Amino acid sequence: MKKEKIIIGLSGGVDSSVAALLLQEQGYEVEALFMRNWDSMANNDVLGNDKETGEVCTQELDYNDAKQVADKLGIKLHRVDFIKEYWEYVFQYFIDEYQKGRTPNPDILCNKYIKFDKFLNYALTNLGADKIAMGHYAGVRYNEQTQQFEMIRAVDQNKDQTYFLSQLNQFQLSKTLFPLQNLTKPEIRKLAKTHGLITANKKDSTGICFIGEREFTKFLQNYIPNQPGDIVDIHTQKVVGKHIGVMYYTIGQRKGLNLGGMAEPYYVAKKDIEEKILYVASATDESLLFAKKLIVNEINWILDLAKYVDDPNNFACTAKFRYRQTDTKVRLVKISDNCYEVSCDQPVKAITEGQQAVFYLEDLCLGGGIIDKVFQ
Template sequence: MKKVIVGLSGGVDSSVALYLLQQAGYEVEALFMRNWDSNLNNDILGNQQINDIICPQEVDYQDAKAVSEKLGAPIHRVDFIKEYWDYVFTHFIAEYKQGRTPNPDILCNKYIKFDFFLKTALEQYHGDYIAMGHYARVRYNEELQEYQLLRGVDTTKDQSYFLCQLSQAQLAKTLFPLGDLTKREVRAMAEQLGLATATKKDSTGICFIGERDFKKFLENYIPNQVGDIVDIETNEVLGQHSGVMYYTIGQRRGLNLGGMAEAYFVVGKNVAKNILYIANSSEDQWLYSTSCLVNDTNWINQLQTNNFTCTAKFRYRQKDIPVSVEILSPTSCLVRFAEKVKAITPGQSAVFYQDEVCLGGGVIDTAYLDDTKLWYL
C-alpha cells in the first residue's frame, strides 16, 4: 500500500483531501506545518519591537488535529520557520523595498510546501507521495513522458497559477485530490462527514502569515520613507506619501490627497527619488502596455520551440490573455499581448497556459508600450 503524507492546514480543503485519499486506498498520515513565529522573527530582527500580531496557527493545528482524529489518521507537526524566513519572506521584503509587488504564495509553494515539506515527508515519514488541498491536477503524458500541471475543474478556485514554479520531480511525487471537484462539493462533503473544518472560512492574506492591515504589517519591516506624490502629467506635487512600496499600480484609494475633486490613480514609482506618480487622465495612456519582459521563468515541460503562442495570466483570477512568447534564455522571455493589457506590474507573476495545461511562469521585470519601456514603472 502506497503511503501519502497530507499537508493538513486546518482548513476544509486539506481535510477533504485527506478523506479522499483514504477512500482511494492509500495509507495516509497528516503533517501540519508551522512557518511563521512572531517571537522568533523578532529575534531574527535583533529583538526590535514590532507591531505584529500572532497568527492563530494554534487554532489551525487544533482544527487539523480534530480532523485527523475524526478520520483516524496520525498527525505530526513540523516547523519550517527559518526556511520560510530565508527562502520566502526575506525575498518578499527585498522586492517591496525595490518598489516591486511580489507573490509570496508562489515562492512558498516552490520552496516550503513542495521542497522542504516534500523532503521531510519522504525522508522522515517515509511517504511515497505528498498531497495538498490545492484545486489543480497532475497528469502524466505518456507520449511526451512528462508530468503536466493542469487547472482545477473549478475555474473560480483553480490554483495552478500559484504552482507555476514546480518541477517535474515535484509533480511526480504530488497528488491533488481536489482537482476534479468544485469548492461547493468539497464543503458539502465536509459537512456530511461532520468535519470540524466544514464551515471554516477560507484563509486569505499572505501565505502562512494571514489577514492583517497590510500597510501596518509592512511598516514593521520597511520603515516609513516620506516622499512626494507627483502628478505625472503636470509634475506638480499634490501630496505626501509614507513610502512608495506601500502602493500598487492602478491603486485609487488611500492616496490621502486632501479631498481633491479629481479621481487620481497610481501609475508608477521612482524608488531612487522616492516619488509616487499619479494621474487623473485616461487609463489607456498610463496603465496599459503591449508587452513585458519576464525573468526567473520556470518551464514545467520541455518547450518544442523558442517562439509560440499561448495564453497568460498576469494576476490571479485574471482572465486568460492571448500572448506570443519569445524565449530569450532558459530563464527569461519576452511576452507580447494580442491586445493592450492593464496594470502589468513588476514583481508580480506571469503564468502561461496551453488550454488546460500550465506551462510554467516567471516574474514580470519590465513593461513596454509599443516596444518602449515604461520609464515610470
C-alpha cells in the first residue's frame, strides 16, 4: 500500500522539527517546505538595531536550521517564496487596520491565507502531497456522527494555538495533520534533544508572524506616517501630553505614553482617529477597560453549527478575546450573516476592536471573527 505523502512546514524551530520527526516515525512519506514570506530590504523594513539586517538574522538563519534538521532526518527540503502573497493578503490588511485605529492579528491572517491556503495549494499541486502538516499546538479529528472535521485544543493548554487557527475551513482541516496535539513543550524539546536535532534548545519565535521582533512603533512608522495630536485625560478633558499617532497605541497600553511628569500612571482608554486624540485614564481606576458586550463580524464557523448547538441563532459557549486568555462564558445572538452580538457573563478586561474573538464548546473550536464594536 502506497504511503501517504505529507509536506511538513519546516520553519527552523523546534516544534516543526519534532513534528517532522513524529511523521516519519508514524510511517508517512515526509518532505519539508520552508516558506519565505518577508523581504526586509524590498519592503524598506528598518530594524531598531543598525547591526541587524533582518534577512541574515532571521529568515536565512531559520532556513539553515531547517536544512540541518531535514538533512538529519533524511528528508527533502523545498523552498518557496510567498512574499507577494503575504504582502497582499496579510500585511496590507494589517496596515489598513492600524490606520483605522484598530489592532489586527496578523498571525490569524497568515494561517488563513498563507500557511493553509497558498502553502497547502502549493504542496498539493506542485509537490504531490496528500496532506500537509504543521507544528502548531492543536489537533484535528473526524466526527463520524456529524461528518465534520473538528479542530480541538492541544493537551498543553499554555501553548494551545487554536485561537490562531480559527479561520480554517473543512477542506483545510481535511488536508492537515497536527502531530504535536498530545505533547507538551518540555516533551517536544526532550524529543528533539534525544534525536540530536539542532533546534532542541532554540528560542521560540516571537513578534509578528514571519516578520519577527521589531521596535513596534518604529516599524509601523515605515508604513504609516506620523499624525501628531493631543493626549487627553478622559475624565477631566485636560491635555496631559502629545503623541505622534493614535494608531500606534492599543487600548489598555501603559508603557510608551511619555507622561513621566504626571503624579500617577495612565493607560490608553479610548482612541479618536479622526480628531487625532488619544484618551487616557488614571491607572487607579480601570473601570473603562472592562466590557460585557461586543459585536463580532466576519465570523468563520469551522463547523456546521446546527449539528453542535440547539439554536445557531442564539446559543451559549465560551470565548477567548486574546491568545492565552482564560475562557469567558458568553451568549451569541445572531444579528445578520456572520455577525453576532456577544454578551459576557462577567466583565472582561481590554477587549480590543480589530482583534479576534474565538468561540469554543469545551475542547472544540467552533470558529472566530473580528471584534467590531465593544460596549461597557
